[in-house]
Amino acid sequence: MGIICSSQPTTVDAINSQYYLNKVLRRVNGNSDCQRSLTFKKDLHTLITPSPAFHLKPEGYEIEVNANGIFISYADYSGYVYALESLSQLIKQNRIPFVKIQDQPLLEYRGIMIDSARHFLGVAAIKRLIESMPLSKLNILHWHLVDDESFPIKLGSHPELSENSRYGAKQIYTPDDVRALIKVADLNAVKIIPEIDTPAHVRSWGLAPEWKAKNITIKCNGGTGYNGQFDLSKPEVFGLAQDVVKEIDALFKDSPYIHLGGDEVSSACWNLRPEIQNFMKLKNIKTYGELQMYWRFQLKQVLPANRKVIFWRNDAQNVTTSADDVLHYWGAQTDGQGNLWLNGTQGTYSVWRQIYENFVVFPTGVDKNRILGAEVCLWGEVSNEDTLENNLWMRSSAFAGRVWSSTILKTHELVGNLVAIQYALYDMNVDASPVTSEFCEHKPEMCWPPAQAEQKKEEAIVTEV
Known part of the structure; x- marks a missing residue:
């Protein structure tokens, strides 16, 4: 040093x-x-x-x-x-x-989530995103790698998964691509957390001929019409998923966490196959919540003993979590089960000011010491490589200000900070959305008089008491 x-x-x-x-x-x-x-x-x-x-x-x-x-x-x-x-x-x-x-930071985990399964994101675009993150003091890139739509990462253990579900010949990540992005992340004080989401959101896993023949996924009713969920009565499913998790964990061995998904598991989908109920009786598993816990336990068997694992969590999923799991909340946030947890921001499209003023860093009734941090989630259904930067910046920078510092700035002060970051991003050829008009960039006190900003500050503080 x-x-x-x-x-x-x-x-x-x-x-x-x-x-x-x-x-x-x-x-x-x-x-x-x-x-x-x-x-x-x-x-x-x-x-x-x-x-x-x-x-x-x-x-x-x-x-x-x-x-x-x-x-x-x-x-x-x-x-x-x-x-x-x-x-x-x-x-x-x-x-x-x-x-x-x-x-110094308020929270240790300050992240952005990207989704490369709904729209493939090129390595150059992800690299540029990583290089942009330190300007806002964001330190975690949560990478939602695979989903129903595609499995765009090439694995040595199961190359057939990507071969049969990628969008095009070049729309795939190789292990060398991943290692190159990890190197860029290290240089920019960013850690990449990979996510492999199971046992739901797995339609793409069942597209290869050998897995289609074994009928490992269930086509669930409703939703988008192509939702897939693992049939956990089939022993091959456990071996397949363990192979994938083990290889991904080795590839991202220096990441502080591995994210194993677990969201939106449909009981109605499992009801479509009586074999699953027979499997549960055989294993003395009484509820689908217990079945999910059994599944998670099997996945964690291939991880190092001290590996920190994140799972999605919301109150609609009746799953009792292990004491050492990190819970990644979305939707309602009324329990915590004693775990450390992350706050995920999502919902309606918000502008930077709404995010800054309305984001609740410490929800009421939750021990602040159990909250590791928060992230903004940019799902990929209606966002692609061409819109990625414009969607993320400058809203993510406003969010970053809340999870870095407990001080809530007056609006004109916040605008000054965001504009400085905005033009630094432009210098890096990043397609950031402008914070405001050029007039207000130069005269933020006229656009947001300090007295009005102070009132907003007091209102925001009240929401966190």
Whole structure:
């Protein structure tokens, strides 16, 4: 650690740090020459001098700009990245004011979910998304890899799954693609969490001739007309799913979690096959909720003993979870069963201001210490590679402000922050949606008078008490 601009990095952290410094300087100045990059006050050339700071919580950082230069301290590599991003957003007309900032995250999990099963997302688009996330201090990319519609990842254990369900010859992720994206994520202080959703949403698994012959999936009534659910009376299903989970976990071995889905399991669908009820009697399983727990237990048998696993959760699913499961909530949020859990934002399409003012970080009646974080979920039915960035930005940046800091900004202050991020994204050729009109970009106090913003701030605080 402690890299200065002119140093020759030798350790992994040092190499990553130099990469990120150069990334920010190229965006700000058009080159990576540290000595010529910034001026402030009396046009003094500056040198960025970083150093570790062990008194900060993970991902935290401090910035001080004074007459002697720019000094940043940080708890870890993530803190270093966020310090540089915050510093870059302070720059106005190639000048930076004297400041002293200490900053650290409110929540440890601050994520975006993407869905590459409904619409395939190219590796370049995902890479650009990962590189965009640190600007808003978002650190988790939840990757909903497979679903009813397609299974677009090539696996050595079962290549037939992708061969028979991908949209086109090139619309597939190879293990090398995944490893390349993980490397990019590491450089940008992002962790990728893979999701393999079962036992529902599995129509694509049953399309290969060998699995179609075994009739492993059930066509469920209702929904979109192509919903698929595993027939858990068939022993081959358990072996297949375990193979997939084991290989995905090995591929993403450095991810802090693996997400095993578990949402929208239909009892009516399982009712279509009497063999399932016979299987349950044989195993002394009394309810479909217990059947799901049995399924989850079997999947976790192929994971390392200490592996952290996430499952979707809402009150409509009567499933008793294991004490060590992380629950990913969507819909109603009235229980928690003692687990750590994540808050998933979804519902009607919201603009950035609605998200910022209405998102409840800590729901009433829930122990704050059990909440790991939250994410925005961009499902892929009506979003593709062409609309991905416009849909995510700048709404995700507004969300990020709520899960990073407990301080609720006045609207004109928030707009100033979002506009700085917006133009930084433009410098990276990211197709972000504009925050507001150009007039309001330059005069946010006129568009959102501070008195009105303060009232909104008080209303937002009340919702979290």
